[in-house]
Amino acid sequence: MTASINPYFPILIAFVLGLLIAGGATAASFLLGPKKPNPAKLDVYECGVPVVGTARQRLSVKFYLTAILFILFDIETVFLYLWAVLFDELRWFGIIEVGLFVGTLVVGYIYILRRGALNWD
């Protein structure tokens, strides 16, 4: 059998190698490309017309709501994965318990739908 190395060791190696590759590509482009800065080239791109206003403006709150709802459903998914690995051991008791769990969240989901929180535009 193989020697048991820490399972996170490959992640570390792959991360370092990935950084080297991506960083190397960036560095290569930096070294090999010409350097001819020009105010028009470095300006903000808005299809070639002069820029109107800054980028720092206030945006819709729907992004925030989408992200919050994502957290909540993500947590639900993580709990469901915990149940799924023990499906055979927990048998019907587990199915009913998780059914209650999902049921409560479905109530929340229906509330979201009825309130129109997911309507974009």
Add this chain to the structure above:
Amino acid sequence: MEGTVGVVTQFLDSNIGVVATLGKIALALAIALQVAPIMVWVERRQAAFIQRRIGPNRVGLFGFKLFGLGQPLADTIKLLFKEDFVPKQANKFFYILAPIVPAVMGLLAIQGIPLAKEIVVGGHTINMQPVSLNAGFLYLFAMSALGVYGVALAGWASNNKYALLGGLRASAQMISYEIAMGLALLPMVFIYGTLDLQAMIAAQSDSLLFGVLPNWGIFLSPISFVIFVITMFAETNRLPFDLAEGEAELVAGFLVEYGSMRWSLFFLGEYAMMFTLSALTTCVFLGGYELPWLSQSELVALLTPVFSAEPATWVASLIGLVVLLTKTAIFMFLFVQARFTLPRFRYDQLMRVGWVYLLPLALVNLVVLALIVGIMRLT
């Protein structure tokens, strides 16, 4: 000479874990780095055939035209020599960091794919999956969750209102479909009883459905398969879900201020993620690296008289790798085909599909499958 060979084998033998890991990572990285150039060529040629033209077929190597396979190489060289600029209004540190995030996450995600079953070298059995955690394929979800930041960061760091809007929209789209993606794969966990991809593939070649079909996920849970494929398109920002990077809409969306190698790093990450998700689909739904009616152990048993015991596993693993790549190629082909066939979704339609259609469908699918599997297995 004999002495050095002995020393080398001694070293390899005692550090087989580390050496095997390095080898597997190198193999996975090699595949990942080849996917982007090949897909660039495939994309342009397939688009051309769909649009009744020929596409790049002249750039070859050493005087041979080679159907234009030298095109990606030429593109890469061109991109390397382009001017590398940082727009004056951009946040310099994050502008440079932003393309590195999806590239690194894509390269990390591909490490979680089982490339073959196992090879036996010098008495050591090596599992051909570079990263094999106790949490199984949740590792892949973790990597794609972190990949969202590359897009958001790129949009914000460019300090361009269209880039910011494109970045936020792309991030919101990616996180919306991640829920449906997770819920779609959930039934497969309790159907096969494991999170580990190698165990899932082994379970798929164990038995036969109705005595005829292989025990693949696509036959056991087709709705999960459909949902997962749809979310796969949304996660990688590919048409019909590519509003945030669509050329006609927000110029190039969050990419608008990026050029040369930074731009190609984004696409390296995107293609690597496409490949990883396609490979995940084949592992969970199509039996991974296993041939349909011939499991790996049967294959090894067949090959052992021809080669000896250990090289038989190497050959079987090579065949497994080829099978995996072929099945994954089906989905890569599907990606390109969908891109040039379907019109693009509007953003509100896109978000509605993710939250209002796919999420409840995935939940209903989960409940129904739980009940069916419960009745079949527990009574």
Add this chain to the structure above:
Amino acid sequence: MQMDLNFIAFVMMGLAATILSGVMITRRWPVSAAMVLIAVMTLLAGMFGLLEAHFAAVAQIIVYAGAIMVVFVFVMMLLNLPPEELRFGGITWGEMVLIGVGILAAVFLGTQVGQGLLTQGLESMGVAPGQTPAHARSLYFAPGENVKNVASTMFVDYLWAFELVSFLILAAVIGSIVIAKKRSADNANAA
């Protein structure tokens, strides 16, 4: 405490996480601080992994670094707060007290005094130092099967908590919609 690779990696990660936390609170741009916090969360996940809490490690990345921090980042980007000016003036009395308390806590926890009190507390619960408490010690599966063990502990020992979590989430859903809808009723939308 063997001096093996895992221990070295753990210490280095802990050190990096502590230093990055300090870096985080001295950033001028809010988005920079959020990004550093993501790095800290990922390092924490790595430390969980080294402690063989494999499920906690992956869940930390999926939920914390991949969802909660996304909310942070979205909010920072949506609000477009200007960079803060670092204040290099004098230090207030309250801040000095807080720093003193922090140093005392670190010294207390790290030295023999703190360790001795911790051992006494554990023994009063019937646990020898280095062991896990009795109810969590009922490992239903082999020690390596961390996900199954976490799941079994949750469904057997902490079932009520699990069900209550669903109500917590429901409350959070309703609360966030009420807040967001109220805000958007005042502002002009600019999607």
